[in-house]
Amino acid sequence: MKYYIIAGEPSGDLHASNLMKSLKENDSDWEFRFWGGDLMKEVGGELVRHYTETAYMGIKEVVSNLGKIRANFKLCKSDLLYYKPDVLILVDYPGFNLRIAEFAKKKGMKVFYYISPKVWAWNTGRVKKIKAYVDKMFTILPFETKFYQQHNVPIDYVGNPVLDAIESRDHKGEDINTFKERNGLDSRPIVALLAGSRKQELDYVLPEMLNMIDVFPDYQFVIAGAPSFSQAHYKSFVGGKDVKVIFNQTYELLQQAQGALVTSGTATLETALLDCPQIVCYKMWGNKLFSWFIQKVILKVDFISLVNLILAREGVRELVQESLRFETLKAELGKLLKDQDYRIRIFNNYNQLHQIMGEPGTSQRAAKLMIRALNN
Numbered sequence: 001m002k003y004y005i006i007a008g009e010p011s012g013d014l015h016a017s018n019l020m021k022s023l024k025e026n027d028s029d030w031e032f033r034f035w036g037g038d039l040m041k042e043v044g045g046e047l048v049r050h051y052t053e054t055a056y057m058g059i060k061e062v063v064s065n066l067g068k069i070r071a072n073f074k075l076c077k078s079d080l081l082y083y084k085p086d087v088l089i090l091v092d093y094p095g096f097n098l099r100i101a102e103f104a105k106k107k108g109m110k111v112f113y114y115i116s117p118k119v120w121a122w123n124t125g126r127v128k129k130i131k132a133y134v135d136k137m138f139t140i141l142p143f144e145t146k147f148y149q150q151h152n153v154p155i156d157y158v159g160n161p162v163l164d165a166i167e168s169r170d171h172k173g174e175d176i177n178t179f180k181e182r183n184g185l186d187s188r189p190i191v192a193l194l195a196g197s198r199k200q201e202l203d204y205v206l207p208e209m210l211n212m213i214d215v216f217p218d219y220q221f222v223i224a225g226a227p228s229f230s231q232a233h234y235k236s237f238v239g240g241k242d243v244k245v246i247f248n249q250t251y252e253l254l255q256q257a258q259g260a261l262v263t264s265g266t267a268t269l270e271t272a273l274l275d276c277p278q279i280v281c282y283k284m285w286g287n288k289l290f291s292w293f294i295q296k297v298i299l300k301v302d303f304i305s306l307v308n309l310i311l312a313r314e315g316v317r318e319l320v321q322e323s324l325r326f327e328t329l330k331a332e333l334g335k336l337l338k339d340q341d342y343r344i345r346i347f348n349n350y351n352q353l354h355q356i357m358g359e360p361g362t363s364q365r366a367a368k369l370m371i372r373a374l375n376n
Contacts, residue, residue: 001027001374004085005034006076006100008051008093010197010227011266013037015115015161015363016091020045022367033083035076036091037227048079052228054096072096077103087374090134091115098126101133112370114138115161116148127151136373138366142356143309156369159362162266166273167360169251176256183246188220189258191337192276193243194250196263197226204283206237208324209261213241215330219258219337224250259336261329264318268305272316272353277346279332280305280318307349310356315349 003023007016017039024030024043032045035054041047054072077100080088087110090097094117101111113134119126130137130153137155139145145157171179180186195206206223213221223234225247234245246253250267254260254274262271264282271278282304303309307316317332335342 001029001086001371002031002033002083003045003087003089004080004083005032005036005040005089005091006093006097007034007036007040007091008054008096010037010051012091012093012115013039013051014165016040016089017043018161018164018363019089019091019114019366022363023370025364026367026371033079033085049075073099076100080104080109081107086110087112087370089114089370092117094119094126098129098133102129105133105135110374111135112138112373114366115140116144119147127153138369140362141306141310143312156366158366158369159358159360160269161362161366162270162273163357163360164363166251166270169255170249171252171255174252174255179252179256183222183244183249185222185244186220188218189337190253190256191216191219191221191333192253192257192260192262192271193221193223194254194260194262194267194271195223195226196265196267197228200284201263202229202233202237205263205281205324206234208281208283208326208329210237210241210243211326212261212329212333213243216333216337220244222246222253222257224253259333261333264304264320266306268307268316269310272307272350273357275347275350277336277343278307278316279329279336280307280316280320281324281329282318282320283324284321307353311349311353315353316346 005016007013013036016036020032020040020043034040034045034047035049037051049072088104090101090113092115104111111134116137116139117126131151137148137153139148139155139157140160145155148155193209195202195209221243223243223245225234225245231245251274254271254276257276260271260276260278261281262268262278264280268280303318304320305316305318308314319328
C-alpha cells in the first residue's frame with residue numbers, strides 16, 4: 001500500500017518512524033512518502049519536507065513566516081494529488097494536519113490520525129473537524145480515548161508509543177559510571193534539563209532552569225540537546241555557566257539523572273516512565289493577566305503535564321507561567337534532590353502510572369489495525 005505520512009516535530013518523527021517500521025513488517029508492498037525527519041528517512045521512502053522547514057510556533061514566528069507556511073500547504077496538497085496514497089496518516093501537528101485532513105477527505109482520500117491533537121486541552125471545537133475529516137483516530141492516552149468516545153469519533157486505542165521507544169532505547173543496561181565516562185562528566189550527581197524542542201521554549205524556560213546551576217554546586221547540570229538545535233543555539237544561553245549539552249542521549253541521560261527539570265510535553269511522560277523525579281516547567285510570553293486568561297479561560301484541563309493528566313491528580317509538581325520563578329524553582333528542586341520522603345511519593349506515583357500505561361507494542365498494534373481497516 002501507499003502511505004503518505006505527515007509529522008511536524010521531533011517526537012512525531014520518532015513515533016512515525018516506529019509506526020513505519022511496523023507497517024513494513026506487516027505489509028510487504030509498502031511505499032512511504034512523508035513529511036518528517038531523519039528517523040523516518042532511515043526507515044525508507046521519500047522525504048518531501050523536513051520538520052525543521054515546517055515547524056513554526058507562536059504568533060510572531062507564524063506571522064513572519066506566512067509565505068513559507070502557505071507554500072508548504074500548497075506543496076502538500078499538490079503532492080497528495082500527485083502521489084494518490086491509499087491512506088494519509090497524520091501524526092499530531094494539528095495546525096497543519098487538520099487543514100490537510102479537510103483537503104484530503106474532500107478529495108476522497110482515506111485519512112487516519114495517529115497521536116491525537118490536544119483538542120481535549122484547549123480547543124475542543126476541533127473535535128468537530130476531526131469527526132468530519134478523519135476516518136479513524138488511533139489514540140495513545142486513556143483519557144483522550146474517553147473524550148473521543150463521548151464525541152462519537154471512530155477510535156482504536158493502541159497504547160502509547162513512548163513505551164516502545166523506551167523499551168528499545170540504546171545503552172539500556174548501562175551503569176552511571178560508564179555513562180559519565182563516555183560523556184566526559186565528573187563524579188557529581190546529575191540534574192537533567194529538558195528545555196523543549198521549540199525556540200520559544202528555550203527563550204522562556206531554559207534561562208529559568210540555568211539559574212539553578214549556581215544554587216546547587218554539588219550537582220552537575222546537563223542539557224538534553226534537542227535535534228532541532230545545535231551547540232551554537234545553546235551556547236547563546238549557557239555563556240560561561242557550568243553546564244554540558246549532550247545530544248541524542250535523552251533517555252540515557254534521564255536513566256542516570258538524580259532529577260530533571262522538564263518542559264511540558266511528551267518529555268514529562270518519558271521522564272516519568274524512566275523513573276526520573278521531575279519538576280515540570282513551562283512559560284511563554286505574557287504578563288500576569290495573560291497567564292490568568294490562558295489558564296482559566298483557554299485551558300480546559302486542570303494540569304499541563306501528561307503525567308498528571310493520566311493520573312488525574314498532581315503526581316509531579318508543575319510550575320507554570322508566573323509560578324516558574326527563581327525562589328519557587330529553587331525550593332522545589334531542593335526537595336526533589338534532597339527530601340527522601342518527597343522522592344518516594346514521586347516514585348509511588350510513577351508506579352501507578354506504569355500500571356495505567358501498560359506494556360510496549362503500540363506501533364505493532366497500530367500498524368495491524370490500520371492495515372486491517374484498509375483491507376476491509
